Every structure is written in structure tokens, then in C-alpha cells.
Amino acid sequence: MSTPEHDLSNILRDNLLAVQARVASACVASGRVAGCVQLLAVSKTFSADDVRQVAACGQHDFGENYIQEGVDKIIALQDSQPALVWHCIGPMQSNKTKLVAEHFDWAHTVDRLKIAQRLSDQRPAHLSPLNVCLQVNIDGGETKSGIASADVLALAAEVAKLPRLVLRGLMTIPDPVNGFDAQVAVHAKTRALFDDVKAALNLPHFDTLSMGMTGDLEAAVHAGSTMVRVGTAIFGGRAYPV
Numbered sequence: 505m506s507t508p509e510h511d512l513s514n515i516l517r518d519n520l521l522a523v524q525a526r527v528a529s530a531c532v533a534s535g536r537v538a539g540c541v542q543l544l545a546v547s548k549t550f551s552a553d554d555v556r557q558v559a560a561c562g563q564h565d566f567g568e569n570y571i572q573e574g575v576d577k578i579i580a581l582q583d584s585q586p587a588l589v590w591h592c593i594g595p596m597q598s599n600k601t602k603l604v605a606e607h608f609d610w611a612h613t614v615d616r617l618k619i620a621q622r623l624s625d626q627r628p629a630h631l632s633p634l635n636v637c638l639q640v641n642i643d644g645g646e647t648k649s650g651i652a653s654a655d656v657l658a659l660a661a662e663v664a665k666l667p668r669l670v671l672r673g674l675m676t677i678p679d680p681v682n683g684f685d686a687q688v689a690v691h692a693k694t695r696a697l698f699d700d701v702k703a704a705l706n707l708p709h710f711d712t713l714s715m716g717m718t719g720d721l722e723a724a725v726h727a728g729s730t731m732v733r734v735g736t737a738i739f740g741g742r743a744y745p746v
């Protein structure tokens with residue numbers, strides 16, 4: 505007889521497989537090579553045990569929004585084999601950069617030079633440089649985090665000089681819009697900006713366009729995303745909204 509835990513791990517596995525299939529068919533539908541889009545499993549609000557179950561199905565990259573919650577899971581799962589890769593995808597205040605620099609592998613939400621400088625200064629010497637993306641406020645929402653498109657190139661040039669960071673690309677969370685074409689239109693703006701920065705700065709590791717979530721991953725892949733961040737479709741609905 506199956507235990508409740510067993511049922512849960514089956515559900516998580518089936519969800520993960522379904523999301524992998526969605527990403528793969530989005531690649532095919534867009535004429536892109538299957539496997540060119542990385543899947544980041546967004547585990548915010550879910551337990552270390554849930555993460556362990558998804559990791560057991562071969563998923564290694566996990567995203568967290570709340571820094572302390574993320575650090576608790578990183579510590580709980582630090583003996584995982586192979587090692588998990590942790591991405592900070594939530595807002596970062598100055599007083600949290602040290603935790604991010606000490607525990608995460610990636611930070612997707614850099615939108616100010618001051619935050620980037622702190623991350624670089626605080627990255628421990630025994631760790632490889634922290635991978636960072638600049639968060640772009642692509643649709644100009646007034647209350648949103650992220651740098652304005654017009655300022656991205658200048659910030660990228662500065663961040664690229666910091667010794668303990670590797671500038672990997674851009675990240676965006678557009679406001680939800682209805683319909684595939686409208687979603688593609690917004691994501692295409694970030695893609696164009698990504699191409700501009702890449703051409704202007706010619707950085708060897710600038711290869712990541714972090715965009716697309718449960719509701720719009722097909723459109724994001726169509727527009728050129730290289731990393732989709734998916735929570736709900738893998739872990740289920742969250743008990744509190746974020």
C-alpha cells in the first residue's frame with residue numbers, strides 16, 4: 505500500500521516530467537534545439553523535503569525568493585549528491601547580500617551597483633565567483649523591482665568589472681498579460697536588450713536570459729529565454745501568494 509509520502513513524491517515527479525515536456529515542446533514549436541532552456545524549480549514556501557523529492561528526480565537547480573528561508577533549505581540539503589545549485593530570485597536588500605554571497609550560487613535580482621559591489625566584496629574566497637543576472641523592469645511597472653531598460657547597459661558594464669561576480673545575463677518578471685502573442689511581445693523586448701548588451705560588451709559568460717514562469721513559459725521560450733523559473737506547475741499552489 506502506498507504511503508502519503510509516496511503519493512506526494514509521485515505527484516512531484518509527474519509534475520516535473522510534465523514541465524520538462526512543456527519546455528521541450530516549446531523549444532520544438534519555436535524551432536529551438538531541445539535542451540537549450542534550463543529549468544529552475546522555484547521552491548519558495550515548500551519544504552526542504554519537497555526539494556529533496558524533486559532533486560531525486562534529477563532536478564538540480566532551485567530558486568528561492570526569501571533569503572533566510574532559502575538559506576535554511578540550502579543548509580538542510582548541503583549534503584545532496586550531486587550538489588544542488590541555488591538561485592536567489594527574490595528582492596535583495598543591502599542587509600541580506602552577505603547571506604546571498606555566502607550561500608547561493610546565483611543571484612538573479614541585481615538592480616543596483618551598490619548591491620553588486622556588496623555581493624562581490626562579501627563572496628567568500630573559497631567559493632567560485634557568484635553568477636549574477638541584472639533584473640530588468642521591462643514593462644515599466646512603477647512599484648516593481650528591476651532597472652529601467654535604458655540603464656541596463658551602463659550597469660552591466662560596471663557589474664562586469666567586479667572581481668567576485670560573473671555577469672551571466674538578464675532576468676525579468678513582466679506583469680501578467682493575456683494571450684501568447686502579448687506575452688511574446690513583452691519577452692521579446694528583454695531578448696532584444698539582452699542581444700544589445702551581449703553585442704556591446706562581448707562578455708564571455710553572458711549567456712542567460714532568465715524569463716518565463718508557470719503561466720508564460722511557452723512565450724518566454726519562443727522569445728529566447730534560456731532559463732525558465734517554474735514554481736506552481738512543479739510544487740503545486742502556494743499557501744501564501746508571492
Ligand SMILES: *Cc1c(COP(=O)(O)O)cnc(C)c1O
Nearest residue numbers: 546569593717718733734735736
Ligand atoms: C514565484 C516566482 C516564480 C515562479 O512562479 P510560478 O508562477 O509559481 O511558476 C518565478 N520567478 C520569480 C521571481 C518568482 O518570484
